[in-house]
Amino acid sequence: MKVHVKVVFYASLREKYKVREVSVECDGTIKNLVEKMSEIIGIDIVDDIYDRYKEKIRENLMFMINGRNIKDLGEDIELKDGDVISIFPPLAGG
């Protein structure tokens, strides 16, 4: 089954890929989402956001699904139709 999600890039990721957001069709897994994203904006995005050895999103990123950080959502995440994915590089402020 295919799901359609929106991926929004921020800060240096937006600057590097010169894109604010893309619509992606994937099978609902994070791994497939990253693969499909790379077909749209380029292969570099895989290493920028994904740890191939651990098969998970890189630790220092803020990868949010509908505003919730993936690290707070537990294992076995299944994306749903209409989900909004927000990806931030390591950032801080105050």
Place this chain on the structure above:
Amino acid sequence: MTSSSNGFMGKILRADLSAGTLKVENTSLEVARKYLGGKGYSVYLLYQYLREYISKGVHPSEIDPLGPENILIFSTGPGTGVPGFPSSGRYHVMALRSPLTGSIGSANSGGEWGPYLKFSGFDMIIVEGVSDRPVYLSIVEGEAELRDAGDLWGKNVFDTCRILRDRVGGKNTSVACIGPAGENLVHMACIVNDEHRAAGRTGLGAVMGSKGLKAVVVSGSREVQVADPERFREVSRRCLEAMRKNPVTGQGLPTYGTSILINVINTAGGLPYKNWRTGVNPDAEKISGETLAGTYLVDRRACWGCPIGCGRITSVKSGPFQVLSSEGPEYESIWALGSSTGVKELDAIVKANHYCDEFGLDPISTGSTIAAAMELNEEGCIPKGDLQGLDLRFGNPSALVEAVWRTAYRAGFGKYLALGSKRLCEIYGRPELSMSVKGLEMPAYDPRAIKGIGLNYATANRGGCHVTGYTVSPEVLGIPEKIDPLKPEGKAMWTKTFQDFTCVVNSTVNCLFTTFALGVRDYADLLSAVTGWSLTEGEVLRIGERIYNLERMILNRLGFDGKDDTLPRRLLEEPMPEGPARGHIVELEKMKEEYYKLRGWINGVPTKEKIKELEIEI
């Protein structure tokens, strides 16, 4: 102590403005060993003043924040101005009572002023009394003098900084001053140094104004010596390398500054919008760091000795909100002047922020007070006559900019805004619309979406403040590790630890942003090498805890206790209407109970056992 081989210059200047006298005293190593410098040493001194007042039969509540009894302290710490001590270009200011809150006044600033105070020969300045005419304090190469400021009174921050810097001359010369807001005793007036750096919170500019003290200019060429230069070089190299390699301090903050947080916090559902009606701003992208970088950003600026350089230089080249050169706005000022007021025009926010610097206003309390006024107005609570034509509606950029200068000059409706949101909302019969804690307007994180910061706001000694215990770091940013922002569990420990550690940072005195890369061990090593004391991680945190408790004891004597450790009703009772935190409120009581237990406090008051355990002499 007169030696300067341990991070301290060894001298404190005591200025009695009522008598017009200046006295030089030695910095006490004994006090410094227990409280470091900066905030810790100041808290110790303020407690002594309070004790003396009480012994003379003066009830603490009788101390007028804008009267001669109030005490104002400018302070540096052992790390300030030490070359190689990461981001040590800061100073701390405290007052016994804030005019905004009635509680303790406390604020911190960067730039160059802190190090240059030390280069002029002093660790701290204590200001007592009230001058009968405007004066400024000049400290040049160890010589302090009170001078007439009649020609400076009425001038804005930029003119005052420029005139005094030119008058004194020299290489390491810096000016901390007040603008019209401080002179007019506006309750959220701040102290500004180096044109755009401010000890912003709790209205310390009004305290300075009430004393008739327009400015403090410092200049000098003395060097700060460290106890163990070889060890310090090694630790410094390690820490600077850690900061350079850290993705936040080495890349994120230098490249984008603090405003890059707008989209992060909005995505997490915690960016307060329209006086905290919700935590999701539909126009966040328009006022974001990304947008600022692509529009009005010109360059970056670093404080003294800082490898991060998060400061932004901006310019709005044309249009109704033209500003040819400014600094900021930062994340907090964009939020307070923009998101909180519903204003989505970034050029108007840059202009409003510029006015805050020019007139000497805290942008957080100013923006939040204007936002509260907008809600009061939209609820029909403000008679048209009071507004005098000011069209205070959410999202009105012109009204925002006009309201800022009106606040500084107490002009028209500005006389109400100048009192801060708490008094403003009380005057118009809707106290619950003031989004403040202990009278201090809360900053840019809605705790319904970030629970730990709610506990911190409620228990922060100076009132609604984020940098007392910045739990946003683990809750949203994942630093040093990720915890769930929507769960109240475990937040008490994080809050307490961050509050204690921040006391250490503010007593060192250096920048809190270093803690994105450096931990307690780094601070213990840096401080040990500079002071010559052998400080363990445990001892460093214990010093922080001691400072936090003594500060709390001052609050208690001023009449604050557990009843004041709370949040506005909106956050406790109105569920977040949308976003990832939809349906959430702040479960404050649950977190607070755990927090008090960890602190060893009963109803917001340190127990005798805790005071004894921390070796606080009362």
